[in-house]
Amino acid sequence: MALRPRVSRLISKQANRIPRSLDSLIRQGEEAPLASTGMASGQVEAIWRATRKLYRGGMTPALSLCLRRHGEIMINRSIGFADPDSQRIMTPDTPVCLFSASKVVAAMMIHHLVETGDLDLDDPVTRYLPKYGQNGKGRTTIRHLLTHQAGIPRPQETVSADILFRPEEIFDILCAAKPTTLNTQAYHAVTAGFIVGRVVEAVTGEDLNTTLDRVVRQPMGMKYFTFGSTGPERAMDVSTGVPFKVVDLFLNHAVGGTIDEVVEVSNDNRFQDVTVPAGNLYATAEEASRFFQMLLNNGRYNGKQIFKPETVARALEPAWHRPRFDRSLMLPLNFSNGFMLGNRGMGMFGPGAPRAFGHLGFISIYCWADPQRDLSGALLTTGKGVIGPHLPSLFSLQHTINKHTRLRNA
Template identity: 45%
Template sequence: MALAGDPADLVRIDRMAEVAPAEAGLSESAVESIAAAMLGDMFATRIYPAVIFCLRRHGRIVLNRSIGYARGLGPERPLAPDARIAQPDTPVCLFSASKAVIALLTHKLAEEGGIDLDRPVAHYLPAFAAQGKSRTTIAQVLAHQGGFPRFAADDRGPEVLTDWNACIERICATPAEAGGRRLAYHAFTGGFILGEIIRRVTDAPVTDYLDAKLRKPLGMRYFTYGLDGRSRSRVAENHVAGQPVRWPVSRWAEEALSLPFEDVVDVSNRDFFMDAVIPSGNLYATAEELSRFYQMLLDGGVYQGQRLFEAATLARAIRPASNPTLDRTLKIPMRYSEGLMLGMNPLGLYGPMCGSAYGHLGFMNILGWADPARGLSAALMTTGKAILGGHLVTFMRSLGVLNHHCGGLRA
């Protein structure tokens, strides 16, 4: 993909509600270097029509900026006359970064005594016991060791993701694949099962539980599954970007996503997708809202004096559930907790020397995370979807700049 139009017309950067860098223990030059890397350099790859980034350090917002266009700029097309500039408060679909939220809601329900994470899923959802899954625990589902990483080949398609009851029925009928013994990323299936457990135990939609435990206490405008009609004119549009996805990469992507790569992007811009509740894949939020969520976790589960999670709950949620291990779905070494993707040393998902970091990646360079060693919580939103290319080098290099300037915690 090449971004059409004069690049000089595309470099407007908007900012919102930032404190002076010194209030967060950073210099002005450090903040501008981070901004240049996380926004300017990412946008300059010409992969992302919009880039939005929010950084909190020691709880203070030092960067909350956007660059590019939320709508009206796409692959090989001229800038549309009605194009809309991306703003810091533009809502974006988090895709798989949504998994962190359904995971923490599951941990919250356990904290309240509604479930036991170490009990089998079938204790709460009897039909799940079919096809060798009777011993699979909730904890194993959270840690991507549930043994049902994907829908059956004949059950794939957009309608699978938008019909909740059909999803649950199909997952329950899916044979186990070495559940509890093999690490394999569950792109969509795990979130539906966790959401169904919450629905059955609370006797209410999972969105109600999300509203009560996270969205309302954190004062979020968006931060829920799907998007209401009045907000859809503001949402950022997603685009296929980069080189065409061909075999064998295309086959790997479809196995991991349960849909062809291009279909995932197309579906994400459709009303029926925004109407649906997909716990693993369609939470909408601004970058600041996602950073706020991780700051609450970084602050021990407390937000503005209100305790949302007990310390023991968060300790379990970020505790490693596995050593770095080859993920049989993603085909790369990964380290998970019960619900989160963990950083690694010397290099990991959150950049160099990020072994204490935790968070979650979303479809093609959407990232929300907290790094206790650096006192930061951050969210990166991007709208171009490309699997391979030089933009990945820029992505890791930009994280390196961020980590370098933030250093370690102050004494």
Template identity: 45%
Template sequence: MFLRANRVAVPRDLTRVTTYDPRRETAPTEVGLKANATDRIWKAVEAMYRSGLHPGIALTVRRHGKVILDRAIGHARGNAPGEDEHDPQLLTPDTPVCLFSASKAVSAILIHKLAEQGRLSLDDRVADYLPEYGNHGKENTTLRQLLAHRGGIPEVPLKHVDPMLLNDYDIILKLLCAARPNAAHGRQQSYHAVTAGYIAGEVAQRVSGRSLPDLLRTELAEPLGCTYFRYGLAPEQRATAALNAFTGPRLPAPLAYIARRALYVDFDELAALSNDERFMDAVVPAANIYSTADESCRFYQMLLDGGVWEGKQVFKPETIAEAVRPAGPIQLDRTLMVPVRFSPAFVLGEKPFGLYGANCPHAFGHLGFLNIVCWADPDRDISVALLNTGKTIAPDSLLGLGRVIATIGRACPRVRQ
């Protein structure tokens, strides 16, 4: 009974809470898949939704550059535990959702763009661009190490962090510049949940002479034709945004400790904090990009296609190759306490099994708040964005997520060995 607590109401007829436009989707047989491929994938999403742990889920999948799935199920608001259910708002494929840590990959790519333009090098020291950062043993930390979670600053240097402090870019920047690293530069991999984003973001701003939101808009959102794909949300956009919700049981003590160390706040409080207007006002480079599933999928499709989107060269192929190049072998991460392999932008796939399913050694992408997953897999020629608003560690949620990812991998066989 404990594991079944704190869940959303799920109707028997899921068509009532499913939205999509068939005209947006290409028949799976046109991209070399079996006729039932998309049905199989969507049934796995429906099973995930039936757990009652996810108020809303959106999924976009491209194969050979063509959209084969662009659907949403559930509600953007009004059907989470504790919410007023009198006037629930459906989640649609056009609803913006916070990417949380999946924002990291997008922000990191802006650094790679500046390297492409010759304005910086990933092997330059952070202190070359941010002199106040070069102290207490951080003098020789490079941008590459920072982006690959080897910068030695996985935590904000305060014993008790007010979560709303994370919305104050300038204060966090000063704290991190004054911080002592937990290890010599490059020697220890410890996932930097939000910290590296502030430092890399400030480097991007100083090098370019422009704000980070402006860089994101001109270098990615506009070239990709996005309505959102921005840090936070403008006031006029917020009524359409999906709200996040804590669902399922509370974390047991060991997991709660790991979560608080990585996120600076109790796991079950973070979803509510992310719905605060101050969070939507802020620029949190590693955590508060808002996007539709299709917009995130466009980003990964552009990378998959060598930097080209709709005939326009947005990034050079060599820039993308550098962004996905492993920073080192798979190893136990000292923050997450699980084995993971990073590039200076992405969480990388593995063989025989990794974040993006079985036999995905060349896949790259990112996880967001446990169950948002966006990735591209060159071996299958797919780009995927799976977004949802239920924040939970319930076992059936993790199993459901794993089944969706595994089903996508099986339904979309490899096109290269």
């Protein structure tokens, strides 16, 4: 099957499609009365104004934002085209690929098995996958996988991006790999997820989506929230931004592929037929926000205990006392057992959010919760570009959200 044709990366072409009024491109889902969120109309409008400004930068054909405060939805809106070619409008009900934000969902399946007593984070991976112990990986633990210390941040041999459609081949390559950064933090963009998924399947005797469906999706009433398997309803990804070779070189080092390669693979229909535990969970912004609200509520949702409070606490326990320099992403980061964590200064989830937890997805997807603000949220975007005019607007949106949702006693 041929890959979807490459979409132009020129910012001007996308920006020229943006009308003076965005009204025809905006859709709104169900939102709670403002009083239940503790927000004033001016605060919500400031956040939505910053969101529209981010869209007007021309770096993403579509975005969807869902924010919950005090457990109530205060914003659930979308802007743009889910498929620029067909001009299909993005709605709050359109599923989007979360890319690396998928990692937290796969990680929580591991934590579920710890909760049920079926494994321990410090168990060697070989207890469940004996084949994985080749070339000095016999001491690699499940905790190493979740904290990006497993020593296999990227394949050691040159592979094409479409290897993602051949998971058995990936597994064989990773089992044969020699660890290069064991016990050192080096972001594993895709690799560790495949081993995490295989561990879950080895313990449960079922595929990862079946476990996810049983533990989270059905109890929480999700329509999507699945690895692949969403079909034509999904939003399509688009390469955008200023094409700098150094950017693609960095991404190739950090995530194992260029922007164009990742976009082409994600838009290929075959991407719907495989499970990529670290990269192809599909959800709406509301579903992603719902999942993080459940974690914020110590594992409880609508009267159902999805995870025990101690399970959530274990998942969010920092791997280190302070951020460590990451040898893949080349910046200081703090991870827990499956999550990215906030910082006191400017962090992944905006300024002044040291207790926030969540994960970023390819370029500008954010899924997170912040106990200091009683906030859970998801910003899903379809434009994939690193360098461009969106950066100041993205930082401004983060700042605006954090400024207007901070609790007085936090």
